Amino acid sequence: MKSEPSDVSIDDLAAMPQQTVAWYGVRNYQARNFMRDQMRVGDGVFFYHSSCDQPGIAGIAEVSKLAYPDATQFDSGNKYFDPKATHETPRWFNVDVRLKKKTRLVGIRELRTYPELASLRILQKGSRLSITPVDPAEWKFILGIL
């Protein structure tokens, strides 16, 4: 899961109550569907810093709450407000994510050097999705290089 550290960094997450953050503001249908349809409590998450000086994996987290409606879609003063969303039929969801541990920063450049990660979604050309699945083999491999 990508986060801009200027918004929420791994250290910000560590400082939050229960070291948990609601993953609000996702306004992409594919990313939403991953959260809503596939992510389950206890699923592992790589916390990735994007759009910053040192993009890369900054820590490990886990899903701590199943998908639920993203409150920001109903707030007309919020930048993530969606006039087409209603409480009856919410359009956007978020999960809660809890920090497991901060790791060394594994930069995207380093990630690209491993043949084992050649098909990692985030490394594919044109991949802009903020939430992407990680294969079990990729997950294990990355754990091994931390």
Added chain:
DNA sequence: GCCAACGTTGGC
């Protein structure tokens, strides 16, 4: 700041 690669919008 650039720009490739997407996603979304809206007229037709």
Added chain:
DNA sequence: GCCAACGTTGGC
């Protein structure tokens, strides 16, 4: 349903 125009993402 097509597709041009526009907006966004995100590494560099």
